[in-house]
Amino acid sequence: MLRTTLLPCTLVATLVLACVARAEQPLHQQIDAQLAAHAGGPLNGPAGDAEFCRRVHLDLIGRIPQPAELQAFVTDSSADKRAKLVDALLASSEHPTHMASVFHVLLTERLGDHELWQAWLLASFQQNKPWDQMVREMLTPHLEDDPARGAGLFLSKRLENYGENPVDYPGLVRDVGRLFLGVDLQCAQCHDHPQVDDYLQVDYQGLYAYFKNVKLNSGAKFPSVAEQPLVSKIEFQSVFLLEKHEVALRIPFGEEKMLELFEKGQEFATPPDNKTNFPGVLKFSPLRILANDLPQANTPGFSRNIVNRMWWQLMGRGLVMPLDWHHTDNPASHPELLDALVREFTAHEFDLRHLVREIALSDAYQRSSTLPAGADANEIAETSYRVAIEKGLTPEQMARSLWTATGPWSDDKQRAELTASCVKSLALPPREPEVEFAPSVKGALFLSHDKNVLQLLEPHDGNLIERLTKATDNGANNAAAIEEAYAACLSRAPSAEERTAVNAFLDAHASARAAAWQQVVWAMLSSNEFAINH
Amino acid sequence: MPCTPHEHLCSRRAWLGATAAASFAASLGPFGAHAVAEQAQRKSKQVLFIWIDGGMSQLESWDPKPHTRFGGPLRAIPTSVPGIHFSELVPRTAKLMEHLAVVRSLCTKDNSHSAGVARIQRGDPKNRGVTYPYFGSAVAKLLGPGESGLPPYIWIKPGSGGFIHQDAGLLGPKNGALAFGDGQPPENLLRPDTIAETYDAERQELRALLNQRYASQHRPTASEANSYVYDMAHALMKRQDLFDATRLDPRDVERYGSHDLGRHMLQARNMLEAGVTFVKVNSYGWDTHHDNFNAHMSLMPKFDQAFAAIIEDLAARSMLDNVLVIALSEFGRTPRINGAAGRDHWPEAWSAIMAGAGLRKGLVVGKTNDEGTFVDSEPFDIGHMFHTWFTALGIDPHKTEYNNHGQPLPIAHDNCRAVEELLA
Numbered sequence: 001m002l003r004t005t006l007l008p009c010t011l012v013a014t015l016v017l018a019c020v021a022r023a024e025q026p027l028h029q030q031i032d033a034q035l036a037a038h039a040g041g042p043l044n045g046p047a048g049d050a051e052f053c054r055r056v057h058l059d060l061i062g063r064i065p066q067p068a069e070l071q072a073f074v075t076d077s078s079a080d081k082r083a084k085l086v087d088a089l090l091a092s093s094e095h096p097t098h099m100a101s102v103f104h105v106l107l108t109e110r111l112g113d114h115e116l117w118q119a120w121l122l123a124s125f126q127q128n129k130p131w132d133q134m135v136r137e138m139l140t141p142h143l144e145d146d147p148a149r150g151a152g153l154f155l156s157k158r159l160e161n162y163g164e165n166p167v168d169y170p171g172l173v174r175d176v177g178r179l180f181l182g183v184d185l186q187c188a189q190c191h192d193h194p195q196v197d198d199y200l201q202v203d204y205q206g207l208y209a210y211f212k213n214v215k216l217n218s219g220a221k222f223p224s225v226a227e228q229p230l231v232s233k234i235e236f237q238s239v240f241l242l243e244k245h246e247v248a249l250r251i252p253f254g255e256e257k258m259l260e261l262f263e264k265g266q267e268f269a270t271p272p273d274n275k276t277n278f279p280g281v282l283k284f285s286p287l288r289i290l291a292n293d294l295p296q297a298n299t300p301g302f303s304r305n306i307v308n309r310m311w312w313q314l315m316g317r318g319l320v321m322p323l324d325w326h327h328t329d330n331p332a333s334h335p336e337l338l339d340a341l342v343r344e345f346t347a348h349e350f351d352l353r354h355l356v357r358e359i360a361l362s363d364a365y366q367r368s369s370t371l372p373a374g375a376d377a378n379e380i381a382e383t384s385y386r387v388a389i390e391k392g393l394t395p396e397q398m399a400r401s402l403w404t405a406t407g408p409w410s411d412d413k414q415r416a417e418l419t420a421s422c423v424k425s426l427a428l429p430p431r432e433p434e435v436e437f438a439p440s441v442k443g444a445l446f447l448s449h450d451k452n453v454l455q456l457l458e459p460h461d462g463n464l465i466e467r468l469t470k471a472t473d474n475g476a477n478n479a480a481a482i483e484e485a486y487a488a489c490l491s492r493a494p495s496a497e498e499r500t501a502v503n504a505f506l507d508a509h510a511s512a513r514a515a516a517w518q519q520v521v522w523a524m525l526s527s528n529e530f531a532i533n534h
Numbered sequence: 535m536p537c538t539p540h541e542h543l544c545s546r547r548a549w550l551g552a553t554a555a556a557s558f559a560a561s562l563g564p565f566g567a568h569a570v571a572e573q574a575q576r577k578s579k580q581v582l583f584i585w586i587d588g589g590m591s592q593l594e595s596w597d598p599k600p601h602t603r604f605g606g607p608l609r610a611i612p613t614s615v616p617g618i619h620f621s622e623l624v625p626r627t628a629k630l631m632e633h634l635a636v637v638r639s640l641c642t643k644d645n646s647h648s649a650g651v652a653r654i655q656r657g658d659p660k661n662r663g664v665t666y667p668y669f670g671s672a673v674a675k676l677l678g679p680g681e682s683g684l685p686p687y688i689w690i691k692p693g694s695g696g697f698i699h700q701d702a703g704l705l706g707p708k709n710g711a712l713a714f715g716d717g718q719p720p721e722n723l724l725r726p727d728t729i730a731e732t733y734d735a736e737r738q739e740l741r742a743l744l745n746q747r748y749a750s751q752h753r754p755t756a757s758e759a760n761s762y763v764y765d766m767a768h769a770l771m772k773r774q775d776l777f778d779a780t781r782l783d784p785r786d787v788e789r790y791g792s793h794d795l796g797r798h799m800l801q802a803r804n805m806l807e808a809g810v811t812f813v814k815v816n817s818y819g820w821d822t823h824h825d826n827f828n829a830h831m832s833l834m835p836k837f838d839q840a841f842a843a844i845i846e847d848l849a850a851r852s853m854l855d856n857v858l859v860i861a862l863s864e865f866g867r868t869p870r871i872n873g874a875a876g877r878d879h880w881p882e883a884w885s886a887i888m889a890g891a892g893l894r895k896g897l898v899v900g901k902t903n904d905e906g907t908f909v910d911s912e913p914f915d916i917g918h919m920f921h922t923w924f925t926a927l928g929i930d931p932h933k934t935e936y937n938n939h940g941q942p943l944p945i946a947h948d949n950c951r952a953v954e955e956l957l958a
Contacts, residue, residue: 186663187663190663194662195940195941369752369753370751370752371751371752371753377753377754387753390752390753390755390756392756392760425722428699428707429699429700429707432699432706432707437756437759437760438706438707438708438759439759439760439762439763440697440707440708440763441685441697441712441763441766441767441770442697442720442721442722443763444763444764444766444767444768445720445721445722445723445767445771446721446722448722448725448764448767448771449722449723449724449725449726449729450722451726454726454728454729490744495747498743498744498747501740501743502740505736505740515733518737519733519736519737519740520737520740522737522741523737523738523740523741523743523744524744526741526764527741527744527745527748528744528745528748528749528756528757528760528761529744529745529747529748531760532748532752532756532757532760534748534752
């Protein structure tokens with residue numbers, strides 16, 4: 001008796017103490033303590049200044065640093081310069097632009113685009129809008145006159161017809177589960193999931209109920225969907241079993257919510273208006289209920305999903321992989337760490353910027369990606385985070401980095417074409433999540449031969465090629481120009497061997513300096529080192 | 535190499551997309567992937583897959599039924615193998631029967647184009663809620679690009695080209711088809727005039743230098759994946775001759791035919807000679823609901839000419855021992871002749887023709903009843919064909935698996951088996 005009453009008390013006391021102790025420690029220190037405790041081997045040292053500077057620019061503002069930015073950081077001797085750089089980048093106007101592009105790809109998986117959607121994304125990250133509010137806006141059916149009305153694209157794009165195919169409701173339900181809760185319920189549509197004990201058919205069907213009577217409001221001048229009253233529960237049956245089931249509204253793994261029914265003709269609080277394409281507001285609106293109920297700290301998976309995705313974004317590997325495969329039998333590599341991240345994220349009211357900042361401040365984020373001498377790569381599991389994990393540049397990061405390296409440029413049209421061609425040639429097809437680095441032959445041919453890339457190598461108005469050519473035309477200053485080329489393209493200094501090799505190459509092509517520099521710079525831009533965020 | 539729990543935690547593209555070599559092994563599940571690759575590549579197996587879109591009539595090709603109720607107006611002719619007859623529309627192919635194998639007892643499930651095309655090319659596996667790869671993506675994945683370094687799955691088709699990721703299904707977009715629309719090269723393949731060959735070679739050398747340095751300091755996965763696609767792009771660039779119609783021998787052009795299918799088949803021969811693992815050639819327009827007989831009298835001679843020419847060439851070059859040739863549609867056509875003198879869709883009893891890669895030669899497997907309406911022997915589904923073809927390619931369909939999120943998946947329908955009569 002004594003044992004049974006005392007033990008829980010002691011446990012609770014210990015847990016509370018532990019929580020308090022942890023809470024006093026900044027999150028980035030908790031990250032490092034957790035990872036160190038489970039490293040299973042020596043941790044790599046910190047990335048060099050140049051390595052860190054390139055990585056953090058790519059991750060926080062979506063491009064490599066300019067040589068002057070790199071130089072300023074490397075020569076800064078203050079002890080807290082890394083934290084200062086993280087804060088400066090987070091405060092820069094380029095951070096919201098980059099986040100908008102990251103979240104555009106995450107949320108649409110390149111299904112489509114709309115200028116109001118882009119405006120909403122950008123404004124959201126400029127205001128550092130809390131994630132729960134962003135999700136609420138995306139799930140609200142029709143935001144007339146609201147500055148957030150572009151958010152409707154998340155639903156409206158998925159409710160369009162593709163060719164002769166019917167509207168893909170299962171795809172929409174699947175994406176809401178995957179992208180907001182980290183669970184892929186696709187295989188639970190027709191029966192309980194065959195491999196995952198946690199994913200039941202009722203989880204799929206209950207979520208589907210919210211969308212059953214939702215359709216595209218195609219007349220509206222902005223992304224909008226319309227809702228008809230939901231007047232009965234969803235009936236379903238496993239293809240394997242004969243038992244019939246029904247469910248009203250139910251967020252996966254949550255409580256069922258009963259329907260409220262109104263007499264025919266009385267369902268709308270504000271009736272639809274066909275003239276203005278206003279879809280009306282239901283007295284009992286499943287979608288508005290979802291918009292309210294889903295983005296909550298106590299919704300299973302709501303915080304975990306986005307925290308894990310942000311961790312993946314910066315660290316190159318989710319604590320839970322695949323990103324949409326959260327379930328009991330697929331635990332996080334560091335469950336306590338994930339819990340700590342979730343606690344902090346929730347306590348900070350779903351503040352994405354704070355989360356990104358804390359991760360970027362951790363030693364783990366700032367570790368070198370260079371393998372320790374003599375180490376066997378196979379012996380160092382990615383899940384240990386002992387060596388920083390390489391990430392592929394996204395098509396958008398590639399475009400912005402090519403632009404930065406070869407500039408300055410001023411033609412907005414050229415810039416837009418470069419970005420569009422990078423996306424066309426380097427992105428995966430729509431609906432393919434861009435999670436892994438997946439280079440293609442198409443992309444290699446693009447970077448080798450496409451006019452949008454080759455144009456960047458034409459000497460023009462003080463751009464990189466012109467500067468390098470001028471600097472070396474007199475045969476005077478090869479060394480400084482080689483330094484500049486490496487800083488501009490690879491964000492580092494050349495090694496002694498590289499200096500010698502490039503110098504020899506330039507000397508061998510003394511009669512065609514511009515062409516020689518084009519070759520050198522192209523080699524850098526098409527190198528693995530450039531294509532990878534290391 | 536057994537799957538470890540660690541592998542099961544990786545996302546699908548971590549093993550399927552990352553690199554050719556590294557992910558190849560992991561994606562093949564519990565059985566010896568390397569053994570498969572080595573064994574198969576030593577023999578350099580290749581595939582020519584001729585897709586006859588819309589549904590070729592078995593009665594006007596490989597299973598004629600002259601003088602019967604549904605036989606139609608055309609005669610049957612003897613082939614080079616005594617006792618085997620084809621329609622009179624394929625005289626050239628008939629003379630090559632000693633190289634060929636025909637299955638007359640196909641009985642498949644779909645009679646709509648939209649579902650049938652994909653179902654047949656995916657081998658109609660059991661529905662497990664995942665999208666299976668087309669045969670081309672499957673073979674490209676399982677056999678790899680081989681020594682040529684050329685993209686392993688090339689599709690020559692009328693109309694537009696591009697990178698057709700959709701074919702790859704669960705294998706991930708990387709294993710899709712590289713399609714040459716009307717045989718033309720893909721975007722950006724050709725070096726612009728401003729880039730001379732030596733200039734390009736020099737810049738590639740500088741690039742290699744940088745890559746060497748990077749590789750010596752980092753994990754191999756990401757940089758190998760990126761180098762791999764550049765190498766493949768480069769291998770393809772070096773074979774720009776494959777797209778240059780002016781280099782073709784005029785006698786070949788005449789033998790294959792100057793029509794689309796003839797030109798594409800000749801290009802396919804050159805691709806196979808260059809070492810491409812899987813070449814698919816498409817012929818469209820076979821959906822003969824109206825005027826079936828005139829349509830086949832127009833279509834079949836072109837097919838016959840191009841098909842016979844490539845079989846002759848592959849045999850003459852001793853390539854037929856290693857190249858598996860398959861020609862089929864999504865279904866056959868109804869024996870019953872409709873009111874528009876057409877034949878409709880008929881998956882119940884139809885034929886496919888194949889050759890090479892050690893398949894037995896000069897035989898017909900299975901038969902239909904006297905009027906050709908149903909199979910009158912053991913019926914074979916497309917799953918049986920996939921088992922047979924994989925086996926001929928040296929890939930054991932019982933021991934090789936895909937690995938989808940840790941879920942092992944058979945590469946061919948688990949209720950089917952290889953057709954032993956076809957295998958030597």
